[in-house]
Amino acid sequence: MIGVLKSLTATMGTFMRKPVTIQYPTEHRKVPERERAFPILLWDFNIDEPFCTGCHACERACPVECMTVTMRDNPLFAEGKSKRRKIIDEFYIDYGRCMRCNICVEVCNFDAIAMNNTWSGHELSTVDRKELILDLDQLLDLSKRKDLQAWDPAAETRASTEGRPQPPIAQVGATEDAPAAGEPLTVAERSAEEQDSPPTP
Amino acid sequence: MALVLWGLFGVDMNVWLDAFLRLQLIVIVMTVTVMALIYVERKFVGRIQMRLGPMRTGPYGTLQSVADAVKLLTKEDLRPATADFWLFELAPYVTFVPVFMTLLALPFMEDWGVRDLQLGLFYIVAVSGVTVIGYIMAGWASDNKYALLGAVRSAAQLISYEIPLILAVLAVSMVAGSLNLNDIILQQDTIPNALLQPLPFLILLTATLAELSRRPFDIPIGESEVVGGPWVEYSGIRWSIIFALTEYAGLWGMAVLGSLVFLGGWEFPFGTSGFWGDFDFLYQMALVFAKSSFLILTMMLISATFPRLRIDQLMAFCWKILLPFGFLQIVINGIVLMYLDSEVTRDIALFATSGALLVAMAYVTYLATRQPSREARVAAMVAARSIQ
Amino acid sequence: MTNDPDLPAMTYDPELETIDLNINIGPQHPATHGVFRMVLVVDGERVEDLVPHIGYMHRGAEKLSEHMDYRQAIGYQDRTEYLAQFNAELCYVQAVEKLAGLVPPERAEYIRVILAELNRISSHFMFLGAFGTDLGVFGTSFTYAFRERENLLDLFEEVSGDRLMYAYFRPGGVAWDVPHNFVERVKWVCDQALIGAKDLDTLLTDNEIFIARTLNIGKLSIEDAIDFGASGPVLRACGLKFDLRRDEPYSIYDRFDFDIPVGSNGDSYDRYLVRLEEIRQSVRIVRQAIDQMPDGPILPEKLPRALRPAAGEVYMRCENPRGEYGIYLISRGSTQPYRLRIRSSSFCNLAALKHMTVGHYVADAVTILGSIDIVLCEVDR
Numbered sequence: 018m019i020g021v022l023k024s025l026t027a028t029m030g031t032f033m034r035k036p037v038t039i040q041y042p043t044e045h046r047k048v049p050e051r052e053r054a055f056p057i058l059l060w061d062f063n064i065d066e067p068f069c070t071g072c073h074a075c076e077r078a079c080p081v082e083c084m085t086v087t088m089r090d091n092p093l094f095a096e097g098k099s100k101r102r103k104i105i106d107e108f109y110i111d112y113g114r115c116m117r118c119n120i121c122v123e124v125c126n127f128d129a130i131a132m133n134n135t136w137s138g139h140e141l142s143t144v145d146r147k148e149l150i151l152d153l154d155q156l157l158d159l160s161k162r163k164d165l166q167a168w169d170p171a172a173e174t175r176a177s178t179e180g181r182p183q184p185p186i187a188q189v190g191a192t193e194d195a196p197a198a199g200e201p202l203t204v205a206e207r208s209a210e211e212q213d214s215p216p217t218p
Numbered sequence: 219m220a221l222v223l224w225g226l227f228g229v230d231m232n233v234w235l236d237a238f239l240r241l242q243l244i245v246i247v248m249t250v251t252v253m254a255l256i257y258v259e260r261k262f263v264g265r266i267q268m269r270l271g272p273m274r275t276g277p278y279g280t281l282q283s284v285a286d287a288v289k290l291l292t293k294e295d296l297r298p299a300t301a302d303f304w305l306f307e308l309a310p311y312v313t314f315v316p317v318f319m320t321l322l323a324l325p326f327m328e329d330w331g332v333r334d335l336q337l338g339l340f341y342i343v344a345v346s347g348v349t350v351i352g353y354i355m356a357g358w359a360s361d362n363k364y365a366l367l368g369a370v371r372s373a374a375q376l377i378s379y380e381i382p383l384i385l386a387v388l389a390v391s392m393v394a395g396s397l398n399l400n401d402i403i404l405q406q407d408t409i410p411n412a413l414l415q416p417l418p419f420l421i422l423l424t425a426t427l428a429e430l431s432r433r434p435f436d437i438p439i440g441e442s443e444v445v446g447g448p449w450v451e452y453s454g455i456r457w458s459i460i461f462a463l464t465e466y467a468g469l470w471g472m473a474v475l476g477s478l479v480f481l482g483g484w485e486f487p488f489g490t491s492g493f494w495g496d497f498d499f500l501y502q503m504a505l506v507f508a509k510s511s512f513l514i515l516t517m518m519l520i521s522a523t524f525p526r527l528r529i530d531q532l533m534a535f536c537w538k539i540l541l542p543f544g545f546l547q548i549v550i551n552g553i554v555l556m557y558l559d560s561e562v563t564r565d566i567a568l569f570a571t572s573g574a575l576l577v578a579m580a581y582v583t584y585l586a587t588r589q590p591s592r593e594a595r596v597a598a599m600v601a602a603r604s605i606q
Numbered sequence: 607m608t609n610d611p612d613l614p615a616m617t618y619d620p621e622l623e624t625i626d627l628n629i630n631i632g633p634q635h636p637a638t639h640g641v642f643r644m645v646l647v648v649d650g651e652r653v654e655d656l657v658p659h660i661g662y663m664h665r666g667a668e669k670l671s672e673h674m675d676y677r678q679a680i681g682y683q684d685r686t687e688y689l690a691q692f693n694a695e696l697c698y699v700q701a702v703e704k705l706a707g708l709v710p711p712e713r714a715e716y717i718r719v720i721l722a723e724l725n726r727i728s729s730h731f732m733f734l735g736a737f738g739t740d741l742g743v744f745g746t747s748f749t750y751a752f753r754e755r756e757n758l759l760d761l762f763e764e765v766s767g768d769r770l771m772y773a774y775f776r777p778g779g780v781a782w783d784v785p786h787n788f789v790e791r792v793k794w795v796c797d798q799a800l801i802g803a804k805d806l807d808t809l810l811t812d813n814e815i816f817i818a819r820t821l822n823i824g825k826l827s828i829e830d831a832i833d834f835g836a837s838g839p840v841l842r843a844c845g846l847k848f849d850l851r852r853d854e855p856y857s858i859y860d861r862f863d864f865d866i867p868v869g870s871n872g873d874s875y876d877r878y879l880v881r882l883e884e885i886r887q888s889v890r891i892v893r894q895a896i897d898q899m900p901d902g903p904i905l906p907e908k909l910p911r912a913l914r915p916a917a918g919e920v921y922m923r924c925e926n927p928r929g930e931y932g933i934y935l936i937s938r939g940s941t942q943p944y945r946l947r948i949r950s951s952s953f954c955n956l957a958a959l960k961h962m963t964v965g966h967y968v969a970d971a972v973t974i975l976g977s978i979d980i981v982l983c984e985v986d987r
Contacts, residue, residue, distance in 0.1 A: 018580045018583055018584050018814065019584070019812065020587075020811075020812030020813045020814045020816075020817070021524070021813055021814055021815065023808055023812050023813070024523050024524065024808065024809050024810070024812075024813045024816075025519065025520075025523055026808065027523070027805055027808035027809040028266045028519060028522055028523045028746060028809065029266075029519070030805075030808075031266055031267070031268055031750070031805065032262075032265050032266045034268055035268070036264070036265065036268050036269055036270045037268045037269075037753050037756075038268070038269045038270050040270065040273055040274075048763075049763055049764040049767070049785075051764070051765075051766070051767040051782075051785075052763065052767050052768075053766075053767035053768045078678070080674050080678035080679075080681060080682075116681050116685075116771065117768060117771065117773075118678070118680070118681040118771075118773045119767070119773060119781070120677060120678060120681075123781070132767065134767070263744060263745070263746075266746060267745060267746050267748075267749035267750070268749060268750075268753060269749060363627060363628075363629050363630075364629075367627075367629070367651075367968070371651075433742060433743075433744050434742065434815055436742065437969075440742055440969070441636050441742075442636050442637040442739060442740050442741075442742060442972050443637065443968060443969050443972050444968075445635065445636060521744055522744050522745075522746050523743070523746060523809070524742075524743065524813065524815050524816075525738065525741035525742045525743045525810075525813070525815050525816050525819055526741060526742025526743075526815075526819075526969070527815055527818065527819070528818070528819060528967055528969045528970065529651060529967070529969070530651075530967065531818050531819075583814070587814035587817060587818055
């Protein structure tokens, strides 16, 4: 009998507390910067072209083979506006297959792919599976609109090792041929920088 | 409309028309109450679980029941190909009609019920016992093993718990000296029966939960075992009759019965002579509403808290604890009422004996469910074997 | 009624004219966590025989891993053990490290242990909530448990970026460092977890109905438990103090001070108590670890781009929330494992189901299945 009454005190106690749920579709929880939704491609505002050169690194590393990449010669390179010899031609990601393991981001040598860290990466329900296969324009759309949240994994590492000799950025598969000018910029830093400087004609 | 209501509250009228109008009023009130109860339960349980409960339909989700009703009524009414047609189709009605019939004898206000029956209490317990036939019909006709198991469980449970329920109301009717609900209420103008007879009150609460198949006694319909029991194959309107109407109308009816018989109904604490003359029925209604709401919320709190009992434990609780103490209460009541004439000593004796029995029942339950103490468990933990 | 040769033959006694009933529970049933199916042969309400059917969730996680390099297979560990992902990843990456001879830096070890222990808490909360629902609590225990699990998942999301499929541990360390406010967040989450454990404790532990439903239900002796290969809380509830974190310390578990809760009876109630107490012990470990956590790198300085362990084989076992989770890896010197075998704790614990259930009632079968706390993905792999 005592235990039964004790149980009732538990439920009556929680009755007095504030509800912890939120009304989801109208109210969104803030997602952290390192949220991993689905991979998207990034846009180079300096040159007005994607960062991606179509090098197939992500396609090869993808455990579920959800990517299809083709490459073409970069016309802007011929004009001398871009340093990229090759540029992405077509890029398809099947979000229905993707298992969001982040490996494509880690293997990318050009920081051209990132995980969508906004709510738009989560509310993707469609009536047809075919609509989950995204093409190049759709993949670049978010980056073009500069909606991504800023996140720099290297900065976290720097903060934790302050006052110690700086270790190399040693993510698995991290790039050896990173840009010479120190740390590679993160997605949003880059786009923020782009915003300040006028886009090249 | 005002004329009709006025007729219901006293003006002479053709007896059949009067009965018909009263029935209509009961049907409307019952439907609204059922919808309100569904909403209240969802909100109440939601708050217990620190959720918001329904919030989308209407302001604070108040139209949730309406949305549910529309959805259930427009859903396809499925029937398994191997089901027994007549039994399957009729079972929900057989379950619901007895519940509705109990509402006919309840005096919701002074001199206001559909019918004032001399044997009202007897009628109610007799009629509510018919519900079990609907359960068995549904369970048998569904041609489903879960349904069959649930039907057998409900047969055992509902019939068993009918007896403590009868004993509880019988004890009260002994004190009141009547089976007429109006008389029982009138007799409680100073002390409600719950004080005189706490043990029967507790038995009634328990038996009500069991009769309504509510947690912790939802063994016939336990979702995690028999997936809805007799009702596993039902859908659409038939399921809404069972679930919404029967369950919540039954809850409402039993709560009103409990508030009338044990909590003094519209009589306690203000007495019959009201303050507002012709509009006495307003505060009487409010009193019954408040008391039955209290009982309903208590039952909802209990259902949201406890795990489900197992069928043998449930039967043991009924036959080994509730039933003997119910009989003891009746015997003691008989002795007290026989030999004590003065009203004061009689009331004190009734309270003392029933209270003592209540304590004794709690102690017996405690003995039956006793468990090793925390210290013993810790000692066992320390003494456990290690692999090294 | 049925001619399925897998089902046990129904016994028919012409004298009494009773016939045992085959009741099929699952694969779609509210009480079978995942898609487990069991066929009960019942005499009235009493279970005479039980035939478990598994395999509905078989995705070939072991075979898939053989076609991936060592990093790609991490994601499949999450999907194998979807309630204790960090623990499963920890076991896998430690197996790879053992094979490749990698030594993770201190900070990475601490991050891993903290996250694995928090994941143990979240897994046990899941058990407590679901167990209450199996017993018929109207979702109350479930929401209490999920409230706390939500805090933990939020933390995991802040660290790894995902709520369920973390893919955060790497051979040699972790993928990236934890956020700046990690220490405060972990402390807060630990406090909340203790509050949640207390709520559930008040709601269930002393409740007579709960005790009546679980005490002496599904008893297992130590000898039987060892014979069945049971491990984890199922084994410890029998009264055997066996915990790999203590008896065969891996990672940095030998640095922490914690108790191993054991039961005395080996029944469902003891399994519940052991898990409830393990939540508190895990909080103790996490609090010690968060105080000791050093700064430093999170991956070894010299890490090859593609792991190519020398030919060899290794078996790594870890104490997961559900018991001993083992990874057996064979390398032939390529970037892909030649063979990856998962020793599933749920699978071995599930083997004792029939032994525990026969003779009890139908309702107890659900209780016992709930008390084993299976993860069907881990059983079927």
